[in-house]
Amino acid sequence: MMSDGIAKPSFWQRFWAFRYVHFVILFVVTNIMYVLAQLIAIVPAAVHAYSLHLKGARREVIEHYDYGVSGGLLVVIGSLLLSALLIWGYVALSRWLERRQDSDFALTRMPQRLALGAVIGFVLLTGSIGLQWLLGDAQIAVGHQFIFSAPTIIPVICAPIFEELIMRGVVLRIFEKMYGSWVALVISAALFGFAHIANPHASVLAAISIAIEAGLLLGMAYITTRSLWLPIGLHFGWNFTEGDFWGAPDSGNAIHGFFETTTHGNALITGGTFGPEASLITPALCLIATFFLYRVARQNGNWQPLRRQHFGPIAA
Numbered sequence: 001m002m003s004d005g006i007a008k009p010s011f012w013q014r015f016w017a018f019r020y021v022h023f024v025i026l027f028v029v030t031n032i033m034y035v036l037a038q039l040i041a042i043v044p045a046a047v048h049a050y051s052l053h054l055k056g057a058r059r060e061v062i063e064h065y066d067y068g069v070s071g072g073l074l075v076v077i078g079s080l081l082l083s084a085l086l087i088w089g090y091v092a093l094s095r096w097l098e099r100r101q102d103s104d105f106a107l108t109r110m111p112q113r114l115a116l117g118a119v120i121g122f123v124l125l126t127g128s129i130g131l132q133w134l135l136g137d138a139q140i141a142v143g144h145q146f147i148f149s150a151p152t153i154i155p156v157i158c159a160p161i162f163e164e165l166i167m168r169g170v171v172l173r174i175f176e177k178m179y180g181s182w183v184a185l186v187i188s189a190a191l192f193g194f195a196h197i198a199n200p201h202a203s204v205l206a207a208i209s210i211a212i213e214a215g216l217l218l219g220m221a222y223i224t225t226r227s228l229w230l231p232i233g234l235h236f237g238w239n240f241t242e243g244d245f246w247g248a249p250d251s252g253n254a255i256h257g258f259f260e261t262t263t264h265g266n267a268l269i270t271g272g273t274f275g276p277e278a279s280l281i282t283p284a285l286c287l288i289a290t291f292f293l294y295r296v297a298r299q300n301g302n303w304q305p306l307r308r309q310h311f312g313p314i315a316a
Helices: 011-017 019-041 043-054 059-063 068-098 110-134 150-179 181-194 204-225 229-245 281-300
Strands: 138-142 259-263
Touching (some): 011 019, 019 150, 068 150, 150 229, 204 281
């Protein structure tokens, strides 16, 4: 019993209020759900790929298996339903675990923020590829090979929702509560860049570029609005524009889009086989957008100062 008559919190009360415990539980659970959702989304392709493998089909044929329009729509609908289920589970778990009332997925202004994010993503990637074209390092032609395949659906539907939930909804948000916006932004951006190091044709420079251009930008999109809808919309617009629209490599993955973008010359300008995300042009454009969002966040009072606060509300 404390001197003022208030009982001292028990070990378990402090344990469940420790924000690192919140982080580990939410991080592990959301990642498990992400893996399960990806597996379910590629079941149709996996089944057919296995039959093709038995027939001796090449790996490229298997990886780019065409779902067809109807099959592609079913995969999209299934991915959206799985995403809605994960969002519900995340909101419920974080409210119970962290004793929080606010939600990163409030429906207020959801359509506007998704649309604004998609437009920002489209403008940034189109600007990067357009500058490469103006410099003579990229050629753009009408694509003739677009198909509804795993590479054209999963990065556009699954990745924006799950990656933003994990990186911004869990990593950035919880570390920001403990250490403030600057520390959380740097940690989440570095982790986001490191997560892409295993991608095809990745390099240390590509990982650093992604940390700067996407990690910082998407993190600021969350901090500015205190909502995951803007970074999800931005991530969607980014991936769709890069791969499905312009047909450029998306984080090292070759994609056949509505257009086909081929590059040559200096890899520092084009990003090489990794794609525009490894180009020096892309982080330069994204840093401008990030700075603008930072100014808005400061004006709105959403920027959190440096601090050290490891414990959340302690249950009675």
